[in-house]
Amino acid sequence: MKTRPPIAARPVARFGRSGTAALALLLALASPTVPIFAAAPATPPSAAAADPQAMLRGAVDEVLAVAYPEKPADPAAPAPAPLAERVRPVLEKYFSFELLTRSAVGPGWNQTKPDDQKRIITLFTELVIRTYSDKFEPGARPAVTYAKPVEIDAARRELPTSIAYAGKTYSVSYRVRQQPEGWRIYDVNVEGVSMVANYRAQFTPLFDKGGAAAIITAIEKNIADYAAAKK
Amino acid sequence: MKPLSRRTAFWSRDALVAFSFVTLLLAAAPATFAADAAKSPAPSTSSGQADEPDEFAVKPVSDPLEPLNRAVFKFNDGLYSLVLRPVAHGYQRATPPPVQRGLTNFFDNLRFPIRLVGDVLAGRPKRAVQETGKFLVNTTAGFAGLVRASDSVPALKDVPPAGLGTAFAAWGIGPGPFLVLPVIGPNDVRDTVGFAGDVYLIPTNWTAFERIDGYHWWWRTGIQTLDVVQSSPDFLKTYDDFLKSALDPYLAVRNGYLQYRESAVKK
Known part of the structure; x- marks a missing residue:
């Protein structure tokens, strides 16, 4: 798998004028949802909004910077907050937890009262962030390589990556969707197992039996059990 | 007629x-x-939007033995906690990580015949050649398979998994009902048959082994035990990660297994 830095992330100045034009054209071709004039300045923030892979790279780099700090922790300093708390602001920036939760609940979502929806989003977000941050183990920083994005439709992309970690390689694929604020992650697929589809398979029978209340109780129980096991 | x-x-x-x-x-x-x-x-x-296809729609699952499967699932869970977990802990404490990695690579390299036969039966000559190349490189440059030397050869990286199960799938055979096997865990009928055949393709299970001068039964038993022990930490890590985040562990594992196999046979 050959990887190149995302088009948008490469320095523009070096290419000169024709380079900028070519870049704008490439960007426009790569993401049909973006009008050409919007791509021309190609500064990192707007590029991240336009190019899903640039967004993902930014997200992964930020998460890794939090999970694997360059400087070793100062032994005199107070113990850092749990990883889940530290990565939460980063993940909230790049994930659409609302879309992720809605997709995981499935058809029952529209029959759920707004208050219950809010509660499920809050609880499920906590569960997902905890699960995600549990995957990081102390040791060498994982090396991530990015493959070519796959277009699902105009507003959705699948972004395959592979993660080399402790002598093994895992395939991790992200589903992202164009939101008003930019591209946002709404599913993570590890070795062919979609997280959202996996929760959907568990939420559906719960919802069929006890509605939104059953889902809320089940997530609350999981969070409480986990906290009890940690103590 | x-x-x-x-x-x-x-x-x-x-x-x-x-x-x-x-x-x-x-x-x-x-x-x-x-x-x-x-x-x-x-x-x-x-x-x-409501008008777009539901990409996470739950697919119908064949699980006619669900009550029995759930019972075996519970039994396995207890067995892992009582037996496998202490074994994995002890092994991890007794061996440094490079040794663990070396053993994992060694036993993975030893399973080359499974992958070769799987690819040949599925009619995938290119992958069969890749697997053979991997085996040759890892067995020679990788010191009898202890080092995955093939990872530094781009053409030999990321060859999709293969075995009798994936070959059956390539022939158009569906997974059949979901099963939870005692000790081994989640499976489906197609992959259980494949797995039973795969076992005979692992060199340590070959009868030719017995004709080596000075063969003792405990050679084989020792190697097989070492194989189970070295694979236990990775297995438990995957299992525990899955269970910790699950709301219904049985449904989570069943769905996870079926998704994993579906994507593996499609590669």
């Missing part, structure tokens, strides 16, 4: 082609419409 069936056989090939064509068209039509429907409005920014 006889002449009729003969006639059926006579035109069946053309009928099959025509039938496949019509089926393909029918299958493609909704997909085309769906793609158009998704493209026609301006780039959708409000998420989760």
